[in-house]
Every structure is written in C-alpha cells, then in structure tokens.
Amino acid sequence: MEVGPRDGLQNEKTLISTQDKLELVRRAIDAGARRIEVTSFVNPRRVPQMADAAEVCAGLPEVEGVLYTGLVMNAKGGERAIATGRIHELGAVCVASDRFAIANQGQTSLESVDAAKGLIAMAQDAGLRGQATIGAAFGCPFEGEIAEEHVVEMARKLAEANPVEIALADTIGVADPAHVSRLVRAVSEAIGSTPVRVHFHNTRGTGIANVWAAVEAGARVVDAALGGLGGCPFAPGAAGNVASEDVVYMLHRAGVATGMDLGKLVEANQWLATVMERTLPSMVARAPAFPKPVETAEA
Structure with a gap:
C-alpha cells in the first residue's frame, strides 16, 4: 500500500499543494499502485x-x-471520509501504549481498540472496507518496550470486528527482524484468516530488513512511501517510512512480484524531490540502475 500522500507528507512543515498531492497519487497509480492511503480526516x-x-x-x-x-x-x-463519496476504505488506528494513545487520540490503549472496532463497523455499514493499525506495536516513544502479549490481545479483539486486515506499525522505527518475525507469527496465529499488514519506519536503518522478516513470517501487505518520506507529529523521533522504491527493488530481486514498475517509481521520486526541494531518503533512487538495461544495436 502506497502511503506517501498521507503518512509521507503529514509531518512536513512546508504545506504541499492539493495539486501536487493529486499528482503524487497519479504517479503512484502509473507505477502500479492499486491501493493508496490518500489522506487523513483529522483535526486540521x-x-x-x-x-x-x-x-x-x-x-x-x-x-x-x-x-x-x-x-x-x-x-x-x-463521517467526513464517507461523505466524500471517493474513499473505498476507512483506516482506523489504535495504539499499544496508554501514553502514546492519549497523546495521539486522547484515549487509553484499550479505549483506542474499542474506537477502532467502532470505525470498522461504521465503514462496513456504509458499504466500505474497514481495517485497523496497531500503532507503536514494537515500541513506544514514551513508555519504551511493549509487551508482545498485549499487542496480540489487541489484534485478537480487533479481529472480532472482521476488518479486511490488521496492521502492525513500528511507528518510531525501533523494531528488529527477530522481533518482527515473532510478532507477525504470533498475531497471524491469533487472528486466523485475517491478513496481517506491516508498517515500518526506517529511523534506525532496520526498516528494509524488517519488511523482509515480515514477508517471510506471513505478512500479506507492506506499507511504503515514495521517497521514504514520513513521520508522526505525535511520536518524537519518528523518521521516514520505508521507501516504496527500496521495498520494490528488494522484493523483485528476491523473486517476489509486486505489480509495481521500479523505473516509474524512481521517476516519481525525482519529480517529488523537486516538489520537496531536497534529495529524498530513498537509497535505490540514488543508486545506478541494476541490472543495467540491455542496449540494443541500431540497424
């Protein structure tokens, strides 16, 4: 899932124009994205x-x-999202620690689970898809370590609402591959047929390794943001998301099909860099193409 238009941009200080956001969506679609987190309906x-x-x-x-x-x-x-008539899926958020849940949405951790279940039901009542993300699932900026058993129990409660999937988010980028593998497997076992999605930030350079660990452990969907932009206004120290280009390169080299066009992602990165007026964090977009395109001799 391409999350650049929302999570990639939400923490940027310079306001990005609506037209540039829509161009980002168009370029993501052209590169093969078929599921895009386009915005959030929050207090402006x-x-x-x-x-x-x-x-x-x-x-x-x-x-x-x-x-x-x-x-x-x-x-x-x-209600605002449904009223647009253009949103196909509501994404709810609950948080694995009380202090972060209160900072993020004014609720305790368990209260945020109940609220997320209500939003999933709201989506379903409106004929839309509903899914939920467990934020700070691998660590909290305020409370530190998060008990894996607590995250598993949160996922089990969320599954009662029949969401299209449950996501585990490393909101501040503290996860390691072993932790990711353990938690994805434990949550998958607890929620049965409900797919697991993962959302990683690359704060400490482990994001891509965590993506691979999650995929091997059975995660079905990976969030990524074009250029590796991102961050959370309410999570001190949160850096960018794993970059769409980097994730696609790794998966394609490993023989995992994504339906994405890496060349078009790199072109979109170059366009977005001009909008942001800086080089973006993605590594693949700064590296030479590999393998090199085959040159054809002219007749």
Missing part, C-alpha cells in the same frame, strides 16, 4: 498538512481496480 489544527482532505478526494482519478484509503481517528473523521 493538529495536522495542518491534511487540511485539504476533502479537496484531495474530490480530485482523485477514477481508475478501475484502485482503492483509496482514508485514515480516521474518530466517528467525526469517519
């Missing part, structure tokens, strides 16, 4: 970058087979 005073959520939705291209996700934190946000 807290996350100014997402204040144009309705305008972004109004301009989204209609492309067969492409699903648009809107992040929502409460019923009011869910």
Whole structure:
C-alpha cells in the first residue's frame, strides 16, 4: 500500500499543494499502485498538512481496480471520509501504549481498540472496507518496550470486528527482524484468516530488513512511501517510512512480484524531490540502475 500522500507528507512543515498531492497519487497509480492511503480526516489544527482532505478526494482519478484509503481517528473523521463519496476504505488506528494513545487520540490503549472496532463497523455499514493499525506495536516513544502479549490481545479483539486486515506499525522505527518475525507469527496465529499488514519506519536503518522478516513470517501487505518520506507529529523521533522504491527493488530481486514498475517509481521520486526541494531518503533512487538495461544495436 502506497502511503506517501498521507503518512509521507503529514509531518512536513512546508504545506504541499492539493495539486501536487493529486499528482503524487497519479504517479503512484502509473507505477502500479492499486491501493493508496490518500489522506487523513483529522483535526486540521493538529495536522495542518491534511487540511485539504476533502479537496484531495474530490480530485482523485477514477481508475478501475484502485482503492483509496482514508485514515480516521474518530466517528467525526469517519463521517467526513464517507461523505466524500471517493474513499473505498476507512483506516482506523489504535495504539499499544496508554501514553502514546492519549497523546495521539486522547484515549487509553484499550479505549483506542474499542474506537477502532467502532470505525470498522461504521465503514462496513456504509458499504466500505474497514481495517485497523496497531500503532507503536514494537515500541513506544514514551513508555519504551511493549509487551508482545498485549499487542496480540489487541489484534485478537480487533479481529472480532472482521476488518479486511490488521496492521502492525513500528511507528518510531525501533523494531528488529527477530522481533518482527515473532510478532507477525504470533498475531497471524491469533487472528486466523485475517491478513496481517506491516508498517515500518526506517529511523534506525532496520526498516528494509524488517519488511523482509515480515514477508517471510506471513505478512500479506507492506506499507511504503515514495521517497521514504514520513513521520508522526505525535511520536518524537519518528523518521521516514520505508521507501516504496527500496521495498520494490528488494522484493523483485528476491523473486517476489509486486505489480509495481521500479523505473516509474524512481521517476516519481525525482519529480517529488523537486516538489520537496531536497534529495529524498530513498537509497535505490540514488543508486545506478541494476541490472543495467540491455542496449540494443541500431540497424
């Protein structure tokens, strides 16, 4: 799932125009993305970058087979997302620690699970898909280590709402591959047929290794952001997401098909770098193409 338009941009200080956000969506689709987190329906005073959520939705291209996700934190946000008529999926968030859950959405950890279940039901009642992310599943910026058993129990409770999937998010980039493998397997076992999605930040350079560990452990969907942009306004020290280009390169080299076009992702990276007026964190976009394209001799 391409999360650049939302998680990639939400923490940027310079406001990105609605048209540039829509161009990012169009370029992601052209590169093969078929599921895109396009915006969040949150308080614009807290996350100014997402204040144009309705305008972004109004301009989204209609492309067969492409699903648009809107992040929502409460019923009011869910109602706004549904009212656009352009969102196919509501993404709810609950948080694995009380202090971060209170900072992020004014609820305790268990209260955030109940709220997420309510948002999944709201989506289903509106004929949409509903899914949930467990934030800070691998570590909290305020409380430190998070008990794996607590995350598993959260996932088990979320599964009662029949979401299309449950995501485990390393919000501040502290996970390691062994931890990822353990937790993905434990959650998968606890929630049965409900797929597991993963969301990693590359704060400490372990993001790509964590993606591979998650895929090997059975994760079905990987979040990634074009260029490796990202961060959370309420999580001190959170750095960028794993880059879409880097994830696709690794998976393709390992023989895992993604349906994505790496060359077009690199082109989109170069375009986005001009918008952001800086080189983006992605590594693959800065490296020479490999393997080199085969040169054809002219007649």
